[in-house]
Amino acid sequence: MHRLLLALPFALLPLAAQAHEHDHDHEHGSLAAHEHGVARLNAALDGKTLELELESPAMNLVGFEHAARSDADKAKVAGVRASLEQPLALFDLPAQAGCRVSAQELESPLFGDHDHDKADDHAHEHEHSDIHAHYQLECATPSALESLDLAPLFKQFPATQKIQVQLIGPNGQQGAELTPSSPRLSF
Template sequence: MRRLLLALPFALLPLAVAHAADEHDHDHEHGSLGAHEHGVGRLNAVLEAQTLELELESPAMNLVGFEHTATTDADKAKVAAVRAQLEKPVALFSLAKAAGCEVASQKLESPLFGDKPEADDDHDEDAKDEHHHDHSEIHAHYSFTCATPGALKTLDLANIFNTFPATQKIQVQLIGPSGQQGVEVTAKAAALKF
């Protein structure tokens, strides 16, 4: 499975480069391909044999409604509620029951969950702290073992849009039995075929 995930950056290049060209005028102070854009999430999905890997990245603003460290009880409750929703990926991603997918592993990371921000090579030490303070991300990585992967006909993200209404679109890179595709999905068109 590792080698498939290693192949993902290459799969992402055409979309990322095209996206960077579109975003160049709006977001040129960041200079990175993975522009932090409120309302926009990213999902990598790989289905190989009986293993389904899903990797969701989103600005915290899309999921919890803020990006600062939770200090008030209300903010802490909101972060805990979002984390609980992210810990139920079979429901969140509407995986077909017939596929018999079970979570083999899951990992949630975010400064909001008390994780240290990852090192950012583009910035020096002072700017790094400031950059991450302004732009908290939430990363969720799931690995499923599916008894009947052929039953996974579509990946339906409607529940993500319903659960997190501040998410307006998700840029999806999907590698499955029918090949590789890069699609931007919205709440009105939230499903794509494997």
């Protein structure tokens, strides 16, 4: 399934105005992809498995991109990480679908869980920091997944002005730009 998400940007290339290549050696994507106020969400439903992959500039979620030095900055980063560790509170999925988190992975230089072996990676960390969250959900009744509502995510992180969504579901593939005033996408 993870391969499906990696292929998603290429499958939806005609739908995406700004497709970018995902490079595992450079977790931030391309510089052009880093736009404050804008996040990306890839979603794929395959059988009972729903995968969600959120990528956002740290500015949208934390309010800054530099390494947390002060106690206030460290508390803000810890609070954002705690929120991201609760995906069912951020992505409003129908309760009838019976989705539960089976796996999740959070990555960001701000979380202090990356080794930066290359000097240029370390320098880049101070220019732009992104937060990448990957969730795998198992849904007991996937047919009940009629929509994905991002209103709670927009409410939790108000600096996020729009989310570019690419979705593969039972009705095919689609792309959309969701905003706080239009936060829902049908599967």
